[in-house]
Amino acid sequence: MRLLVILFLSGSCLASEYAVLASGARLLVDRHETAGNKVRLYNTEGYIEMDTRQVRTFEPDDHIAPVPAPPPATLEPVVVVEPLVLSPLDLADAAADRYALPRWLVREVMHVESGFQPQVVSPKGAIGLMQLMPGTAQLLGADPMDPAQNADAGARYLRELLDKYDGRLWHALAAYNAGPAAVEKYKGIPPYRETIDYITRIDRERKKNEQ
Structure with a gap:
């Protein structure tokens, strides 16, 4: 049992990622741990365990960072143009x-x-x-x-x-x-x-x- 825990920990990945299943489905998981022919997929609610043959590969979660807020606009001086008065x-x-x-x-x-x-x-x-x-x-x-x-x-x-x-x-x-x-x-x-x-x-x- 102790060996199994060590193997699970040694095969873990802590980055958020997608598990691409053999069926083509993609599951977003927090991390996964592999031990022998078993793999555990963790999320905030716990984990699911399945045969490694059911998982085709893992892909990183391509997280797009939010666009930084633009700097405060610099107020340009207001130029008042007087209307042209014709004679x-x-x-x-x-x-x-x-x-x-x-x-x-x-x-x-x-x-x-x-x-x-x-x-x-x-x-x-x-x-x-x-x-x-x-x-x-x-x-x-x-x-x-x-x-x-x-x-x-x-x-x-x-x-x-x-x-x-x-x-x-x-x-x-x-x-x-x-x-x-x-x-x-x-x-x-x-x-x-x-x-x-x-x-x-x-x-x-x-x-x-x-x-």
Whole structure:
């Protein structure tokens, strides 16, 4: 009996391993001990004993170590980039280029309408650089209090009016100032002093640019 114990201990393996059985099954065991034609397979619950012919081989348990936690992230300094603020003339030129309008035209409409003041509101409720009425701004999908959106929408509206009146500038300007309904009503330039003065001022600028 003492010899048997010694043999079991001398044939032991203490590393976690797989016992590959003759049937092809694989058993994960803590260790095994071999004595003669017998082998004991140990786990946390005890052991089982079987004929050595029932065990084909033993394979190491390929334990994969856990991935080490990454080091704490280093906080990069936050760089605050201030938004680029364009001047009224820059806004006018950008909008003119976007809608294939002469730069002088959008600049002069902006000058006459608002004096290049982004937040000015007229007694009639027109807002901002090119004096959009709230309803018109809504139809154009623009926030009239945002200078860039206001200038863009104003130039787009002017482009639409020029297309509507086959490029006739006076008709487009009259519609921008008094509304398309007034132009339709009078079948041309409405006889409003404000509208006539408006067209005259802008047409004067046109003549300067054509010289």
